[in-house]
Amino acid sequence: MLLMQKLKRFLLSRKTVISLICAVGISCLIGSTIPQITRKSPQFFEQWEAGSPRLYYVIDLLQLNQVYTSAWFLILIALAALSLACSVYYQSKTLIKSKATAQREITERSFKDFLALRLVQRPEVRGRKSEARGQKSEVGGRRSEVSVEELADKIKKIFKAGGYRPYLAIEESRCFLFGKNRAGRWGSVIFHLGLLICILAALYGLAFQKKGFVQLKQADTFQGKNEDWQSKSLAVFAANFDPGFQVYLNKFTPSYWENDQIKNLESSLTITDSKGEAREFLLSPAGPIRFQGTKVYQSTHYGYALGFILKKEGSKDVLTDFLLDAQRKKDKPLEGKMDFPTTDYILDMKFYPNLIEPSFYATLPGVDLTVTEKGEQRFKGRVLFSQRARLNSKDSLSFVRIRYWTGLTFVKNCGMPLVYSGFVLSTLGAFLIFMLPYKQVYLKVTEDGNNVQISIGGRSNRYKALFSEEFKELAEDLEKELGKHGNNSVT
Amino acid sequence: METIQLLKYEVILHWVALFFYLFSTIFFIRHVTFKHEKSLKVGLRLALIGMIPHTIALGVRWYAVGHGPYLQQMESFSSTVWVSMVMFLVCVYKVPRLKSIGFVILPCCLAMMILGIISNPWVSDQLAQALDHGRLEKGIYARAGVAKVPPTFCGVWFVIHITFTVIAVGAILISLGTAIFYLLKKKKSENVCYKRLPSLEALDAYSYKYAGFGFISWTIMVVSGALWAEQSWGRYWGWDPIETWALITLLLFGIYLHLRRFFKWQGEKAAWFIVVCIAFAIATMFVIPFVMTTVHSQYFL
Numbered sequence: 172m173l174l175m176q177k178l179k180r181f182l183l184s185r186k187t188v189i190s191l192i193c194a195v196g197i198s199c200l201i202g203s204t205i206p207q208i209t210r211k212s213p214q215f216f217e218q219w220e221a222g223s224p225r226l227y228y229v230i231d232l233l234q235l236n237q238v239y240t241s242a243w244f245l246i247l248i249a250l251a252a253l254s255l256a257c258s259v260y261y262q263s264k265t266l267i268k269s270k271a272t273a274q275r276e277i278t279e280r281s282f283k284d285f286l287a288l289r290l291v292q293r294p295e296v297r298g299r300k301s302e303a304r305g306q307k308s309e310v311g312g313r314r315s316e317v318s319v320e321e322l323a324d325k326i327k328k329i330f331k332a333g334g335y336r337p338y339l340a341i342e343e344s345r346c347f348l349f350g351k352n353r354a355g356r357w358g359s360v361i362f363h364l365g366l367l368i369c370i371l372a373a374l375y376g377l378a379f380q381k382k383g384f385v386q387l388k389q390a391d392t393f394q395g396k397n398e399d400w401q402s403k404s405l406a407v408f409a410a411n412f413d414p415g416f417q418v419y420l421n422k423f424t425p426s427y428w429e430n431d432q433i434k435n436l437e438s439s440l441t442i443t444d445s446k447g448e449a450r451e452f453l454l455s456p457a458g459p460i461r462f463q464g465t466k467v468y469q470s471t472h473y474g475y476a477l478g479f480i481l482k483k484e485g486s487k488d489v490l491t492d493f494l495l496d497a498q499r500k501k502d503k504p505l506e507g508k509m510d511f512p513t514t515d516y517i518l519d520m521k522f523y524p525n526l527i528e529p530s531f532y533a534t535l536p537g538v539d540l541t542v543t544e545k546g547e548q549r550f551k552g553r554v555l556f557s558q559r560a561r562l563n564s565k566d567s568l569s570f571v572r573i574r575y576w577t578g579l580t581f582v583k584n585c586g587m588p589l590v591y592s593g594f595v596l597s598t599l600g601a602f603l604i605f606m607l608p609y610k611q612v613y614l615k616v617t618e619d620g621n622n623v624q625i626s627i628g629g630r631s632n633r634y635k636a637l638f639s640e641e642f643k644e645l646a647e648d649l650e651k652e653l654g655k656h657g658n659n660s661v662t
Numbered sequence: 663m664e665t666i667q668l669l670k671y672e673v674i675l676h677w678v679a680l681f682f683y684l685f686s687t688i689f690f691i692r693h694v695t696f697k698h699e700k701s702l703k704v705g706l707r708l709a710l711i712g713m714i715p716h717t718i719a720l721g722v723r724w725y726a727v728g729h730g731p732y733l734q735q736m737e738s739f740s741s742t743v744w745v746s747m748v749m750f751l752v753c754v755y756k757v758p759r760l761k762s763i764g765f766v767i768l769p770c771c772l773a774m775m776i777l778g779i780i781s782n783p784w785v786s787d788q789l790a791q792a793l794d795h796g797r798l799e800k801g802i803y804a805r806a807g808v809a810k811v812p813p814t815f816c817g818v819w820f821v822i823h824i825t826f827t828v829i830a831v832g833a834i835l836i837s838l839g840t841a842i843f844y845l846l847k848k849k850k851s852e853n854v855c856y857k858r859l860p861s862l863e864a865l866d867a868y869s870y871k872y873a874g875f876g877f878i879s880w881t882i883m884v885v886s887g888a889l890w891a892e893q894s895w896g897r898y899w900g901w902d903p904i905e906t907w908a909l910i911t912l913l914l915f916g917i918y919l920h921l922r923r924f925f926k927w928q929g930e931k932a933a934w935f936i937v938v939c940i941a942f943a944i945a946t947m948f949v950i951p952f953v954m955t956t957v958h959s960q961y962f963l
């Protein structure tokens with residue numbers, strides 16, 4: 172119990188809060204200045220290690236080259252989450268308690284009744300000294316011909332004009348509370364709750380998120396099997412990523428602006444679920460698809476898949492597709508160097524979708540091909556679509572197929588609704604904290620012989636200097652209004 | 663009218679706006695440095711008049727290129743200046759005693775405007791021709807032309823992200839202005855032009871208020887950017903340098919706000935701290951994209 176108390180005190184301590192924010196900030200600074208494993212190639216780190224082994228040893232030991240997935244960073248985040256949870260719990264508790272102490276919601280009638288009672292009994296009301304917590308002001312007035320209801324309305328109007336609403340009556344002390352931006356009290360709780368949810372969602376993603384990337388050729392199907400993925404990243408507790416459906420690429424359509432920039436990429440997909448039901452979808456970077464809890468995204472990686480048939484004497488013809496990445500400029504050919512599977516042939520190609528004029532679209536396609544075998548050049552020349560390149564007296568290579576390929580990203584993360592709600596809550600909380608600071612003005616009526624003294628006081632949870640100016644204006648308005656109905660003395 | 667013709671007009675209008683802002687800056691500096699009262703009014707009027715050609719220039723560019731002013735470097739600078747100016751003028755309209763903060767805001771806007779105009783592809787071309795007598799065929803020339811909207815630049819989150827980025831800059835500039843005037847007023851309280859300003863406590867509160875508004879806008883910028891990234895790439899956070907630095911700035915603002923609330927850091931200490939926060943915010947927006955490889959660079963530059 173004592174330990175829990177100590178832990179609670181530690182997590183809620185102001186120094187802990189500031190230290191945690193500082194520590195997370197410094198970690199981020201380290202992560203953005205020291206090269207991270209996720210952002211650089213393994214060769215880079217090999218070179219670094221070879222160049223300065225001692226420094227690299229320390230960096231690696233402290234996990235400074237993988238800050239965001241390091242054990243110490245996760246502990247830091249877990250501590251921040253605990254601190255946030257405690258803060259949210261105790262802030263909410265305090266707010267709910269404060270609401271419970273409130274006597275009751277004031278109605279318009281009770282506000283009038285209260286004033287009526289005082290003023291009917293004491294027709295002569297002279298201003299006296301008054302004081303209030305936080306801010307002080309003294310107002311008063313002597314009643315003349317004006318009716319009680321009228322006066323009550325006027326006082327209320329003054330508060331209303333300032334954006335204040337009467338909401339509490341503490342009858343014993345004859346005190347009325349006018350509040351402005353009451354929702355603002357909850358700003359801090361909502362903001363911290365939002366942050367907590369964001370952290371929890373991130374931790375959930377780190378534990379269970381599945382992400383995979385495939386290069387899908389037009390008229391090909393992605394079966395969802397392990398070997399079909401081009402790359403895959405699984406979270407700590409995610410064993411395998413099988414989306415549970417098949418994706419067939421009917422058509423891929425890239426479109427371009429007049430300055431060669433990509434305008435849009437569109438994939439027409441047929442998704443077939445495990446029961447064999449097929450559905451058509453149109454995928455673009457602006458419109459990902461959600462299917463059975465998995466989101467499919469259109470990648471900006473795409474290009475041409477060139478199909479070649481290798482005819483070898485004494486063996487079966489082999490058809491292979493070679494995937495080339497699209498270039499940014501249409502006057503540049505698509506280039507690639509790859510080996511022909513199960514042979515020693517290496518193909519070096521430059522593909523021109525249109526040999527007559529630069530174009531992204533394959534209208535008159537041809538490929539400048541260089542084929543080498545064990546370092547010896549077997550062919551060099553231009554091969555047009557459907558033409559054959561003779562590699563030697565026995566082998567030949569035919570250019571038989573051109574089609575698009577495109578990258579598709581599959582993501583399964585059930586924590587996304589949490590992320591969205593966390594983001595919304597933290598934004599809403601920040602708005603409530605800073606744009607709607609909670610302000611309170613109370614009006615108290617006390618008797619002093621034949622005189623009735625009206626005191627107003629106020630407080631704000633933010634921008635006190637600005638509230639002070641607002642309060643002064645409010646007090647002046649009140650004074651002015653009461654002064655119309657009798658003598659008004661202010662000291 | 664041809665696009666290129668419209669873009670020439672746009673550049674001319676941007677230059678006109680720049681000159682108004684330049685003279686406005688001079689008058690604001692004159693007001694604070696030489697305690698010249700009339701200069702304040704003139705400076706403000708010049709800034710207001712400068713907004714007219716600036717608004718038309720942005721409108722013309724929008725019409726000519728077919729997308730809002732957010733894609734190219736010069737568009738980002740110009741729209742940021744425009745929003746900052748609007749926010750400054752609205753702030754001054756609501757709190758006339760804050761007119762003097764133009765002394766801080768106008769030079770910042772002027773610097774951004776100059777950077778924007780220099781990075782305008784058409785201006786770059788003219789400069790390149792003038793400097794190299796038409797011999798230069800590559801390099802700066804290669805930037806000529808109008809950038810078109812990539813397929814990922816769409817959706818409500820993207821619009822919110824862009825909008826709140828520029829609003830955040832405007833808010834933190836006003837906060838910077840009030841913080842600097844707090845420091846100046848505290849140092850030289852007898853100066854006539856500082857007497858027009860609100861009290862030290864009020865200046866401090868205004869700085870806090872606009873820092874708070876900047877914090878909200880910055881939060882919305884980060885959040886909407888994350889949601890936009892999730893919509894476009896399937897990940898909402900990738901520790902990209904800009905994302906990381908935006909988070910660092912947000913954390914720094916968080917420290918500032920906590921220090922104010924819990925440790926009663928007010929006045930001078932808070933004013934200096936907000937200057938540091940703003941330095942980080944400016945570094946995040948205008949330095950990091952140039953010095954680090956980030957997903958933002960390919961669009962912003």
